[in-house]
Amino acid sequence: MYESLGNIRSILPSRVQNRVDAVIEAAEIFTEMKNPRVLRSMAPSAVRGLLLKVGKSGLPTEMTATHSAHFNWDYPHDHAEMHQLYERAKLGQWNGSNLAWNTSVDPLDPTLALAPLDMIDLDAAAKVGIKFAGADQQKMIYSITSWMLSQFLHGEQGALLAACQVTESVPFFDGKLYGSTQVVDEGRHVEVFHRYLSEKLGKMYPINDNLFVIIDALMTDARWDMKFLGMQIMVEGLALGAFGFLYQHTQEPLLKEMLRYVIQDEARHVHYGVLALRQHIASELSPQEKAEREDWAYEVALLMRNRFMAYEVYDEWYAGSSVTREQWRQLVLSSPGMQRFRNIMFTRLVPNIREIGLLTPRVQPYYEKAGMGQYFHGAAAPDLSGEQMLAELDRGAPAAAKGKGRRAAGG
Numbered sequence: 397m398y399e400s401l402g403n404i405r406s407i408l409p410s411r412v413q414n415r416v417d418a419v420i421e422a423a424e425i426f427t428e429m430k431n432p433r434v435l436r437s438m439a440p441s442a443v444r445g446l447l448l449k450v451g452k453s454g455l456p457t458e459m460t461a462t463h464s465a466h467f468n469w470d471y472p473h474d475h476a477e478m479h480q481l482y483e484r485a486k487l488g489q490w491n492g493s494n495l496a497w498n499t500s501v502d503p504l505d506p507t508l509a510l511a512p513l514d515m516i517d518l519d520a521a522a523k524v525g526i527k528f529a530g531a532d533q534q535k536m537i538y539s540i541t542s543w544m545l546s547q548f549l550h551g552e553q554g555a556l557l558a559a560c561q562v563t564e565s566v567p568f569f570d571g572k573l574y575g576s577t578q579v580v581d582e583g584r585h586v587e588v589f590h591r592y593l594s595e596k597l598g599k600m601y602p603i604n605d606n607l608f609v610i611i612d613a614l615m616t617d618a619r620w621d622m623k624f625l626g627m628q629i630m631v632e633g634l635a636l637g638a639f640g641f642l643y644q645h646t647q648e649p650l651l652k653e654m655l656r657y658v659i660q661d662e663a664r665h666v667h668y669g670v671l672a673l674r675q676h677i678a679s680e681l682s683p684q685e686k687a688e689r690e691d692w693a694y695e696v697a698l699l700m701r702n703r704f705m706a707y708e709v710y711d712e713w714y715a716g717s718s719v720t721r722e723q724w725r726q727l728v729l730s731s732p733g734m735q736r737f738r739n740i741m742f743t744r745l746v747p748n749i750r751e752i753g754l755l756t757p758r759v760q761p762y763y764e765k766a767g768m769g770q771y772f773h774g775a776a777a778p779d780l781s782g783e784q785m786l787a788e789l790d791r792g793a794p795a796a797a798k799g800k801g802r803r804a805a806g807g
């Protein structure tokens with residue numbers, strides 16, 4: 397089917413071609429999903445995000461939540477490690493208003509670069525037939541960094557609302573107390589990312605379609621553990637890697653300071669997700685329910701790895717021009733800085749999927765085939781605090797790429 401569509405698209409004007417390409421990509425996502433339960437649970441979100449592009453409509457989005465709120469009138473201390481996290485979270489609070497907001501930021505200043513220039517590499521661009529002139533590369537890095545920070549901001553809004561939901565629905569009382577600190581953390585993250593984008597960069601992008609799909613899927617899923625898996629493990633895990641990448645590379649001092657604080661909060665959030673899910677997945681789920689979560693996690697990892705291609709920047713720079721989405725995709729895939737960015741994101745994510753027991757021998761070959769086998773043995777959240785992560789990033793290490801490797805993959 398796609399081959400014949402491909403033939404038709406070649407005779408269409410470039411603007412229409414690009415729209416057809418987007419629809420073909422959406423169709424590919426549907427056909428790639430192997431597990432029918434995953435397809436059923438993701439399909440409505442995929443239609444809203446990829447085809448209807450609800451996140452880009454310019455209107456507020458309503459997502460109907462159907463989970464139940466879990467009360468406990470005995471107030472038990474039912475999870476010692478979550479309680480410790482709660483104590484650490486109270487001590488780790490900070491005020492976003494106190495960052496050095498008087499720092500003046502020039503996004504095009506090469507001596508205080510926001511992000512590495514090779515994120516959009518000149519050689520890689522020339523190879524795919526995209527030409528840059530004069531300060532284009534610097535301007536493109538400004539666009540890409542603003543795009544990345546915009547996706548962080550949208551992800552943080554998702555995290556804020558998801559943290560409220562999981563605080564309602566989690567069965568552990570110590571988890572609810574801990575969750576109350578995460579709600580405050582996420583509110584503060586929304587505040588600082590939004591302020592940085594609007595006051596310092598003056599540029600913001602709409603939510604990426606794939607990120608919208610994931611947020612929509614977990615907000616509307618009634619099962620509390622799916623919310624945890626989607627937000628605390630997948631979105632937060634990837635975000636932690638992405639924050640680490642930018643923290644390590646940015647030369648802009650305000651952004652670096654902001655990320656230093658945010659990373660310490662996020663490390664606790666992912667740790668909490670691992671604690672909540674590890675035991676639940678091992679003891680509470682049927683084999684079918686567990687298999688569905690294994691496949692869901694893999695599909696989301698793949699969605700973020702293969703589809704998180706900064707198309708919103710492409711739309712800004714090249715929509716209606718002779719540069720195609722495919723050329724752009726190749727540029728993003730082949731630029732060394734973007735490769736390091738993806739690498740560090742999955743270095744953070746995959747060990748946590750292992751840690752909660754979803755990297756089973758059944759799904760490991762899928763990850764290996766998608767080039768993610770190299771991340772199997774890295775350090776998971778309970779073995780790596782925010783402070784340790786920052787120390788490694790400061791030393792220039794690839795954020796525990798090798799990790800401790802002391803646990804065997806599998807579940």
Ligand SMILES: [Fe+2]
Nearest residue numbers: 552555582585
């Ligand atoms: Fe956050």
Ligand SMILES: [Fe+2]
Nearest residue numbers: 555632662665
């Ligand atoms: Fe978070």
